[in-house]
Amino acid sequence: MNNMDNMSNMNNMNNMNNMGHIGNMGQMGQMGKMGAMPPQVSSGSPMMPGGMVVSTAAPVFEQSYIENIFRLNLGKVGTFYFTYENNKDWNAKVYTGVLEAAGRDHLIISDRATGQRVVLLMVNFDYATFEEPLVYQYPGVIGNPLGVRNC
Template identity: 85%
Template sequence: MSPAGMGSMSPAGMGSMSPMGMGNMGTMGATPPQVTSGSPMTPAGGVVPTTAPVFEQSYIENIFRLNLGKVGTFYFTYENNKDWNAKVYTGVLEAAGRDHLIISDKATGQRIVLLMVNFDYATFEEPLIYQYPGTIGNPPTTRNCW
């Protein structure tokens, strides 16, 4: 079938839509308000301001960030390494990111960047600050352990 046999469609006819058509969606109403995650809204669509405290989520890097400056022992495993499979590092927790942490040895002043992909666990000789979602302040430091 030739283009002439398909009927005539002018460029104006292809792009025109009714006033309520999809071509006019951007102009149909006001832009909705910006809403922070978890903020309550009114039935009319307004955002209710809250003064709720913001808590870090309990990911390991956030726990480390809450405890910067503390001395810890950090255990790491390095798979497929014929020289050393596991290593233990002790030092002051200087910084923590999503994929790394930085510790320093006070005796030598050396700083070590450690990748979290190899991290197993850590121990500390002092109480840790651990503020998890939904709790104001820190949990009680005295606990009944069996």
């Protein structure tokens, strides 16, 4: 190749780059006219590449985390087992009461006899037992699965 061919190729590339910038500016100008706010989308709704929201009639399920299981069983009496490492006075403690509330990092139980409420941190939680069946909603399954288990 000679120097003239190289110069010609460089000019063509510069022209293509300039056209690309003009094209992008035109698109950006149109986008600015449409508005800066994206469309409002309900949580979990899928979007198509063009920005169109696809509405789904599928129910939204909570994930199977312990706090969600507790929330499904508020009002039930349970026994809750906790351990407190490096505690000289009491390393393990057992609480029995009505499950009143459950959060990501805590649960609240109450003693029916005294009315006293206790906030317990999940970081110390080991396990819980209940004397009655639990409501359990596994992701994708509504309510308790059909069938009775003999445990």
